[in-house]
Amino acid sequence: MAANKTLTMIKPDAVRNGHIGAILNQITEAGFQISAMKLTQLSLADAEAFYSVHKERPFFGELVEFMTSGPIVAAILEKDNAVEDFRTLIGSTNPAEAAEGTIRARFATSIGENAVHGSDSDENAQIEGDFHFAGREQF
Numbered sequence: 120m121a122a123n124k125t126l127t128m129i130k131p132d133a134v135r136n137g138h139i140g141a142i143l144n145q146i147t148e149a150g151f152q153i154s155a156m157k158l159t160q161l162s163l164a165d166a167e168a169f170y171s172v173h174k175e176r177p178f179f180g181e182l183v184e185f186m187t188s189g190p191i192v193a194a195i196l197e198k199d200n201a202v203e204d205f206r207t208l209i210g211s212t213n214p215a216e217a218a219e220g221t222i223r224a225r226f227a228t229s230i231g232e233n234a235v236h237g238s239d240s241d242e243n244a245q246i247e248g249d250f251h252f253a254g255r256e257q258f
């Protein structure tokens with residue numbers, strides 16, 4: 120397994136719209152290995168905790184409501200330079216600004232409902248991976 124990890128979530132919009140398979144295919148084609156994965160749904164408390172860094176932002180309520188609105192796929196991905204390479208693969212937060220061919224350009228519908236999450240640092244990748252997965256679920 121490669122040295123670096125990142126945590127992704129395929130968000131409720133992309134799950135609802137039937138894009139799980141296409142997104143996982145794009146992720147593995149880009150050289151990421153999946154070392155943990157589950158279909159799950161965040162509770163209100165889960166979403167508030169996961170996104171607590173954004174709690175003062177005006178969109179926090181909308182974000183929590185959206186992220187609890189249906190199932191998600193959570194996964195730990197491994198690759199050299201995983202955090203930065205995955206941020207490049209998913210594209211900008213706002214899909215209107217995301218580079219052509221990126222996951223958000225292909226599958227996101229708005230800045231809020233933007234198809235996927237990707238960790239923003241190695242430290243947060245570890246915290247977010249442990250948020251979703253017990254040790255025995257991480258391979």
Ligand code: GDP
Nearest residue numbers: 178181182211212230231232233235236237239
């Ligand atoms: P990311 O690291 O690219 O996911 O972006 P941020 O960390 O800035 O924001 C976290 C998440 O909050 C984004 O992925 C969006 O789902 C949501 N978000 C960010 N900005 C907005 C906004 O202006 N409106 C709404 N509704 N959601 C937003």
